[in-house]
Each structure stands twice: as C-alpha cells, then as structure tokens.
Amino acid sequence: MERLEPKTNLLGKRSKLFVPDFFVKSVTEIEPRKLKNLGVSAVAFDVDSTLVAHGSKKFSPKIIKFLDEMRELDFIEGIALASNRSKNGLAKIAREHNFKLVHASLYSRKPSLSYYRRLSQILNVKPRQIAMVGDKLLQDVYGANKVGMVSILVEPLGPQAWYDALLMRRARQTMKLKRISRKQK
Numbered sequence: 001m002e003r004l005e006p007k008t009n010l011l012g013k014r015s016k017l018f019v020p021d022f023f024v025k026s027v028t029e030i031e032p033r034k035l036k037n038l039g040v041s042a043v044a045f046d047v048d049s050t051l052v053a054h055g056s057k058k059f060s061p062k063i064i065k066f067l068d069e070m071r072e073l074d075f076i077e078g079i080a081l082a083s084n085r086s087k088n089g090l091a092k093i094a095r096e097h098n099f100k101l102v103h104a105s106l107y108s109r110k111p112s113l114s115y116y117r118r119l120s121q122i123l124n125v126k127p128r129q130i131a132m133v134g135d136k137l138l139q140d141v142y143g144a145n146k147v148g149m150v151s152i153l154v155e156p157l158g159p160q161a162w163y164d165a166l167l168m169r170r171a172r173q174t175m176k177l178k179r180i181s182r183k184q185k
Helices: 032-037 061-072 087-097 113-123 137-147 162-166 169-184
Strands: 022-024 042-045 078-082 100-102 130-134 150-154
Touching: 042 113, 061 078, 078 087, 078 113, 087 100, 100 113, 113 130, 113 137, 130 137, 137 150, 137 169
Parallel strands: 022 150, 042 078, 042 130, 078 100, 130 150
Antiparallel strands: none
16 A cells, blocks of 8 residues: 655645545555554445446455455454445445445535544444545545545546546546645655
C-alpha cells in the first residue's frame, strides 16, 4: 500500500480531506498488518467499481478469498458493504457473505456525515477504528476523512457508470491525484 501525504496544504484549507491515507491498485493489495498498526478493527468496502464492476452482483473468487481471509483476522471485528446503491441491490450479497450492510437512504448517502456515522454505529466501533475502501475521492475518501476514518483509495474496476462518464468524474479525479502526487515530490 502506497501512503499518500501532502507535505503542505496543496489545494486550500480542505485539501487534505481529499487525500487518501493509502492508495492501492486492488483491494487485494491491502496489507492487514498496516491496518492493525493504525488501530483499525473494522473495514468498510464500497461495492461498485471497488469490489465489482459497476452494477455487478457477483464477486470474483479472488475477491471472495481476500474478504474471507480478512474476516478471519483476529483484530477485524466487522466488515461492511458501504454503498450508495439501494438495499435491494445489496441485501442478498451481504447475506450470502455475512457482511453488515450500509446502503443509501433518502436522507443519507456518501459522503454525508450522517452516512458515515451510521456506518460507525452499524459496525459498533469508533470512526478512527474503521478503514473505508473505495474508488472515489468525493464519496469514499472525503467522507471517510471528514469523520476521522482511515481512507484507502483503489483503482476503479471496470467501465464507469454512465452518470460518472457524463460528469467526467474519473478524469477529474485523475487530474486531482496527479496534482497531489506532483506536490509530494
């Protein structure tokens, strides 16, 4: 896991909220020992473009193996699927794999503070004990950083959703990450 830390406040006062604590190409590159050393006892995973291609309902065998190994670690008290998808799209997956589920509601979606507080309540640990793993700077990294969680950014899996393409989210995120990386050197 590569640690990303700007030496100065690069993008204004709130810039550090958009800087992930770690960056990995895939969730399978997450190093549990590093999480343990940071005091992490629960992990929340975004679903779309993090664990599966957008809209998919099937985890690859490699992802299932990784998540099962993560669950067996003695210091991990809980694993949650944390998504802006509706409950209908995730309940079956969560049940099949015995994960806790935090889905979007009418009043609470990532990156809102209420969403991340609900995630902390469902996992029954303090925010600083949770690692949030996702593919988006705004929804996953910014929201997690705002409440004090460890944030891990992964490279997105598969093609982006039509609405992300329309808003050019990946392109804008890539430009922001390049600026952060250049300033670190």
